[in-house]
Amino acid sequence: MENTRSLYFFLFIALALAYVSAPAASDGSGLKTSVGLDVVGQAGLNSTSGASDRLDVREFEVMLYAPADHLFDGMGSIAAHYEGTGIPQVELHEAYLGSSKLIPRSRFRAGQYFLGIGRLNQVHRHDWPFISAPKVHKEFFDAEALLDTGIEYSYLLPIPHFLEVTAGVTNGFVYGHDHSAGSRPLVPTNYLRTVTYFSLPWDGGTQIGLNYLGRRGGEGTQRTILGVDLTAKWKEGALLNFLLQSEIWYRVLTPKGGTTQKAFGLYLYPQYYLGENLFLGLRVDYYSVLNLTDAFGSPVKSVELNFVPTVTYRPSEFSSIRLAYNLKPEFQGGASTTGHHLELQGVIVLGAHPAHDF
Amino acid sequence: MTFSKRLWFLALSVFTIQAYASSPVKVVTSTTDLAWAVKEIGGAHVEVQSLLKGTENPHFVDAIPEFIRLVSEAQAVVIVGLDLEIGWMPKVLTRSGNAQVQPGGKGYCEAGRAVHVLEKPTGDVDRSMGDVHPSGNPHFWLSPKAFAQAAGPIAQTLIAVDPAHTADYQVGARRFTELMEEIRKKNAAKLHSLIASISGPVLMEYHKEFAYFLETYGLRSFGSVEEKPGVAPSAGRLAEVALAAKGAGVRFVLAGETAPKKTLEKFTELSAMPVAVVPMSVQPHAKVKDYPAFQEYLVDTVAKQLGSRTL
Numbered sequence: 001m002e003n004t005r006s007l008y009f010f011l012f013i014a015l016a017l018a019y020v021s022a023p024a025a026s027d028g029s030g031l032k033t034s035v036g037l038d039v040v041g042q043a044g045l046n047s048t049s050g051a052s053d054r055l056d057v058r059e060f061e062v063m064l065y066a067p068a069d070h071l072f073d074g075m076g077s078i079a080a081h082y083e084g085t086g087i088p089q090v091e092l093h094e095a096y097l098g099s100s101k102l103i104p105r106s107r108f109r110a111g112q113y114f115l116g117i118g119r120l121n122q123v124h125r126h127d128w129p130f131i132s133a134p135k136v137h138k139e140f141f142d143a144e145a146l147l148d149t150g151i152e153y154s155y156l157l158p159i160p161h162f163l164e165v166t167a168g169v170t171n172g173f174v175y176g177h178d179h180s181a182g183s184r185p186l187v188p189t190n191y192l193r194t195v196t197y198f199s200l201p202w203d204g205g206t207q208i209g210l211n212y213l214g215r216r217g218g219e220g221t222q223r224t225i226l227g228v229d230l231t232a233k234w235k236e237g238a239l240l241n242f243l244l245q246s247e248i249w250y251r252v253l254t255p256k257g258g259t260t261q262k263a264f265g266l267y268l269y270p271q272y273y274l275g276e277n278l279f280l281g282l283r284v285d286y287y288s289v290l291n292l293t294d295a296f297g298s299p300v301k302s303v304e305l306n307f308v309p310t311v312t313y314r315p316s317e318f319s320s321i322r323l324a325y326n327l328k329p330e331f332q333g334g335a336s337t338t339g340h341h342l343e344l345q346g347v348i349v350l351g352a353h354p355a356h357d358f
Numbered sequence: 359m360t361f362s363k364r365l366w367f368l369a370l371s372v373f374t375i376q377a378y379a380s381s382p383v384k385v386v387t388s389t390t391d392l393a394w395a396v397k398e399i400g401g402a403h404v405e406v407q408s409l410l411k412g413t414e415n416p417h418f419v420d421a422i423p424e425f426i427r428l429v430s431e432a433q434a435v436v437i438v439g440l441d442l443e444i445g446w447m448p449k450v451l452t453r454s455g456n457a458q459v460q461p462g463g464k465g466y467c468e469a470g471r472a473v474h475v476l477e478k479p480t481g482d483v484d485r486s487m488g489d490v491h492p493s494g495n496p497h498f499w500l501s502p503k504a505f506a507q508a509a510g511p512i513a514q515t516l517i518a519v520d521p522a523h524t525a526d527y528q529v530g531a532r533r534f535t536e537l538m539e540e541i542r543k544k545n546a547a548k549l550h551s552l553i554a555s556i557s558g559p560v561l562m563e564y565h566k567e568f569a570y571f572l573e574t575y576g577l578r579s580f581g582s583v584e585e586k587p588g589v590a591p592s593a594g595r596l597a598e599v600a601l602a603a604k605g606a607g608v609r610f611v612l613a614g615e616t617a618p619k620k621t622l623e624k625f626t627e628l629s630a631m632p633v634a635v636v637p638m639s640v641q642p643h644a645k646v647k648d649y650p651a652f653q654e655y656l657v658d659t660v661a662k663q664l665g666s667r668t669l
Contacts, residue, residue: 067461070462073452100451100452100453100454100455100457100460101455101457101460101463102457103455104455104456104457105430105454105455105456106455107452107453107455154453154455155455156426156427156430156453156454156455158431161427162423162424162426162427164423164426164453195423196423197422197423197424199424205420205422205423205424207423233420235418235419235420236616237414237415237418237616238415238417238418238616275620276590277590315589316485316489316588316589317445318485354448354449355421355444355445355446355447355448355449355450356420356421356445356446356449357420357421357449357453358420358421358422358423
């Protein structure tokens with residue numbers, strides 16, 4: 001009942017905002033509305049696939065953004081999605097004010113937002129080049145992205161090379177996908193990212209980010225995450241001929257009075273343009289708990305892999321259809337399993353679409 | 359502070375102010391054509407850098423971090439506008455953290471705002487119609503007549519950021535307008551006799567981007583190979599339009615360098631009609647290194663196509 005009420009509320013708000021933004025677009029306020037629809041289906045091919053075996057609206061997101069005045073900008077997005085309950089959940093994704101005009105070479109935002117770290121965490125899920133999050137992203141952040149309420153500041157260094165530093169602090173009452181109020185952390189979520197860019201031969205370019213995130217939860221667990229993200233592109237006209245995207249992460253989790261867990265994971269995704277609006281990519285995921293032990297304290301091997309060939313049909317920047325096959329071998333101690341499943345995704349973007357980062 | 363120290367301090371201050379005042383205005387433009395125009399208008403008072411090289415399709419560019427760095431150091435940013443750079447420039451401007459060059463800032467210039475825009479849709483527009491520009495066709499720099507109209511906004515922006523040289527910028531804008539007219543006259547003379555004897559359409563465009571160029575030189579177009587702008591034509595559309603163009607006596611197809619080569623080859627195969635592929639902007643490191651050379655190249659290409667066929 002509660003969920004149905006929130007769904008109606010969401011639809012009311014979304015339609016009302018879309019209604020008011022239509023004339024607003026021409027009244028000089030610059031208010032823009034964007035709607036993203038992301039439909040995903042999974043079909044298991046064996047008993048260990050872990051697939052949902054259903055087609056779901058993964059996300060229906062309504063986003064509004066505009067300059068508030070000559071100094072500040074505002075942005076808000078709300079989304080409805082199924083989270084395995086069969087009932088759509090409605091949640092606030094982003095709601096923040098910001099400015100890139102107050103302090104030279106700087107920008108900041110305050111409110112709720114997807115934290116400015118890594119690559120996937122900063123891109124809306126319907127704009128990812130593949131369907132589902134790699135294991136390392138799910139484990140360290142979220143199946144979608146890590147969001148929280150706080151303040152983030154970015155500064156572009158005054159040197160003859162692109163080097164931007166971003167630092168942020170968020171409440172940290174919750175971490176990851178959590179609808180509860182959470183509890184006061186001992187140390188709030190804090191993060192730092194440095195990003196740079198290099199030109200590559202044949203009109204290519206690559207962006208490399210170094211990332212740090214820390215938090216000590218109310219229960220005393222210390223979380224430290226370090227990582228590198230890399231995005232390289234070679235474009236010709238409107239076509240992205242070749243994309244290479246990767247993130248490598250390392251996490252140390254130390255529960256109060258407990259044993260420290262160290263985990264490492266990465267994904268690597270090369271994607272090639274085949275022609276006729278078709279792209280072929282292969283994502284390789286690796287995830288391992290480095291110091292897993294059995295009841296006797298002996299080291300236990302723990303490795304999860306995923307090979308995800310993905311075909312994307314993208315007739316324009318506003319729609320795409322994707323098909324992916326997941327081959328997931330897992331090794332835990334002496335045992336091993338291999339899951340197989342297929343994924344299908346359809347994405348459309350209606351209305352305005354904000355300009356993209358590199 | 360002793361008198362001599364005060365004197366040194368004063369001399370140093372004057373030197374610093376003088377050095378700053380005489381340093382050229384740093385201008386960043388989105389395209390090479392605008393960079394050339396800003397240099398023509400601003401002369402020695404400006405230092406200009408184009409973000410693009412002239413070989414890209416300016417609709418589809420990423421907000422490359424190096425662009426952000428260049429814009430962060432600019433005193434003025436000049437863009438085409440009319441939604442041409444909408445997919446990337448807003449992000450570049452915002453991430454630069456440079457208030458002066460963002461919309462509303464005195465160093466922000468949309469050159470297209472003063473241009474008499476062609477092909478502005480009158481009814482409802484949606485994406486089912488393809489890549490339609492709601493503000494009208496943004497490719498005005500392909501015509502010297504339309505490009506001349508951009509001189510006003512460029513000069514106004516330079517004056518706003520560097521009022522000390524107002525008179526020079528006004529003179530520069532006037533000279534630029536005159537130069538555009540000279541270029542137009544010179545090139546129009548080359549085409550006049552060739553076009554005069556043709557009663558029907560002269561050419562086809564691959565993509566509807568030559569409207570200003572065609573209007574300026576009186577070239578009649580049969581339409582575009584694309585059925586919907588920005589959407590690759592189907593095999594059926596290619597066959598249909600090839601047959602129709604042939605029947606109408608169209609001489610050739612004019613296409614920009616970023617048009618898909620395979621589609622153009624297929625069209626030639628079906629229609630036996632030549633395709634002339636031309637650069638869409640000044641390319642400082644290639645044969646069309648400045649605007650007069652670029653215009654001449656476009657016009658010579660058309661003249662060659664018309665002259666090589668029996669009229």
